Amino acid sequence: MKISFERSGGIGGFHIRVVLDTKEMSRLEIRVVTNLIEKASFFALPSESKASTLADPFNYEITVQNGKQHIVKRYDDTIETQLRPLVEFLTNKARQKDKS
Numbered sequence: 001m002k003i004s005f006e007r008s009g010g011i012g013g014f015h016i017r018v019v020l021d022t023k024e025m026s027r028l029e030i031r032v033v034t035n036l037i038e039k040a041s042f043f044a045l046p047s048e049s050k051a052s053t054l055a056d057p058f059n060y061e062i063t064v065q066n067g068k069q070h071i072v073k074r075y076d077d078t079i080e081t082q083l084r085p086l087v088e089f090l091t092n093k094a095r096q097k098d099k100s
Helices: 027-039 084-099
Strands: 002-009 016-021 058-065 069-075
């Protein structure tokens, strides 16, 4: 499974990105990310969200490829509750990548 994550926008225009491949992850990380995707009902989420009401929100784009591909785009204020843990996990992974 491949997961692409990108966060852009915000006041400073900061951009972070990470691509994860489960072939390169530990068993624990695979279990965690798979669980987060399942709990978010990721493949059942609509691709686009309603417009943001914030002045300069972060924009998120998550692509999961696992035999099929699904892309979900959200703003800070349009992230569903069940999707937020996956966004936080991927944000942390992107920040770790930037530090290395």
